[in-house]
Amino acid sequence: MSKKVQAIYLWWHKPVIDKELLQSLPNLKVIANSGVGMDHLDLKLVASFGVKMANAPCAVSSSTADTGMALLLASARRLVEGYHIAISSGIEYREADFLGVEVTGATLGIIGMGSIGYKIALRAKAFEMNILYHNRTQRKEHEEQAVGATYCKKIDNLLQQADFVMVVVSLTPQTHKLIGKRELELMKPTATLINISRGAVVDQEALVTALQTGVIRAAALDVTYPEPLPRDHTLLKLKNIIITPHLGIKTDKATYMITEEAVENILAALNGLPIPSEVLPS
Amino acid sequence: MWYHKPVIKEELLQSLPNLKIVASSGVGIDHLDLNLLSSYGVKLSNTPFVVSTDTADLGMALMLASSRRLVEGHQMAVSPDTEYFPANWLGAEVSGATLGIVGMGTVGYKVAERAKAFEMKILYHNRNQRNKEEESAVGAIYCKKIDDLLQQSDFVLLSVVLTPQTQKLIGKRELALMKPTATLINISRGLVVDQEALVEALQNKVIKAAALDVTYPEPLPRDHPLLKLKNVIITPHIGSATEKTRRLMMENMMESIQAGLTGLPIPNEVL
Secondary structure (H helix, E strand, O other): OOOOOOOOEEEOOEEOOOHHHHHHHHOOOOOOOOOOOOOOOOOHHHHHOOOEEOOOOHHHHHHHHHHHHHHHHHHOOOHHHHHHHHHHOOOEEEEEEEOEOOOOOOOEEEOOHHHHHHHHHHHHHHOEEEEEEEOOOOOHHHHHHHHOEOOOOOHHHHHHHHEEEEEEOOOOOOOOOEEEHHHHHOOOOOOOEEOOOOOHEEEEEHHHHHHHHHOOOOOEEOOOOOOOOOOOOOHHHHEEEEEEOOOOOOOHHHHHHHHHHHHHHHHHHHHOHHHHHHHOOO | EOOOOOOOOOHHHOOOOOOOEEOOOOOOOOOHHHHHHHHHHOOEEEEOOHHHHHHHHHHHHHHHHHHHHHHHHHHHHOOOOOOOOOOOOEEEOOOOOOEEEEEEOOOOOOHHHHHHOOOEEEEEEOOOOHHHHHHHOOOOOEEEHHHHHHHHHEEEOOOOOOOOOOOEEEOOOHHHOHHHHOEEEEOHHHHHEEEHHHHHHHHHOOOOOEEEEEOOOOOOOOOOHHOOOOOOOOOOOOOOOEEEHHHHHHHHHHHHHHHHHHOOOOOOOOO
């Protein structure tokens, strides 16, 4: 049976691709990932077995951008808290006290301006947000102008000015704990951190401290490390946090499109053709 | 006047012979008897434009939260019983979907501006059609008959003013015209929707879900079926509840009051 396997379609990091598995599948030609992140794969190991790899970058960007905006809005307007007040039994709520912060006209700092980051900028522009971004490389002028985004070569400049900081980078050794104590302290005390990239991009312990001591106002995380968090983790108990279960691409449409992309990649690999979204070990 | 208090009835007006002006917070004036006030020579003002962007933002927040199952997701993420996140747990895509806006006033139009950036297809129903430039700026298509909008929309957002004509605008018939995969979002007034019909529609899967910033009454009685439905998000009328907007509202109200007391033309007067 194992000699028949030519392709693997990875769904939510399963099966785990390790040396034993690769050795047991001599005719494996391609591993297609459901999603864009490849941080769970040892790219060099896979390549050393002559196996090609592909991800699904196109299908994920709108859904993930939507998730980023959903979290930003929900956090700013205290939607989850508001819901609990609206449905709770017996608690007399004082409407006049319940205030959130404005989204329209606020400053959004996007860290990581790839396809997803750019789609977020497109959406945020419609909310008349002032957009700053930090990226490995600056985008072209017409791309910047289309969304009214200002490049911040130094991440510090972005952190100091943003009301909302949206983290949209891929996880690499360079972006590991990109947002730590120093970065959180540079942020405004009225600012919100939104993470839709990978849990490990944020120093979680530093985030807990920052949220508890009012260094930043709130956080909204679609990703944590690990997922799910241990049930006794402090993040779960904080009032000024929204956590969602990595639902970035979990829509019917995105799931369908990701699978289509994966099948395209697999068929190309099996037919010896160029693979549309091939990922090479860097 | 803050959150409809105090209640303006004849007894109150009779007891305040020198009352010159009632400044109401927010844009809605459906809780006031305009004829009664003018019969006592009392002027009225509201705060119409300052609330628009926050309300539009909340409409978008509710649409995204409902569609992506954000509240449910948060509960799963923090629940003590959660061991893993199920792989087949899905929401519905907002980008590229069809949004039907019922009531294309200031708030409705701002919703359209925001929704366009999500590449949504936008339909709208309004007493009057907007002009061509306004329509093409947001890519909105006019539906003279509300039925056309209801039948095609994935999301139906209500941003009308409450009047005798819009009371129970969305009832059993309208809900039945909606797609079974559609979501109703209400950021106008609770009375625009026939709440009993809505409960039934949600229970029988006539529509998929609802997200309501407004109900009738507010708050709902604690045993109301809407509070128990899994496919409903309710928020406590927070459409304009941001620090900045509330401050602006109060500034507007002060301006109106000062003008009313000094006999000058009243900004935001309601006639």
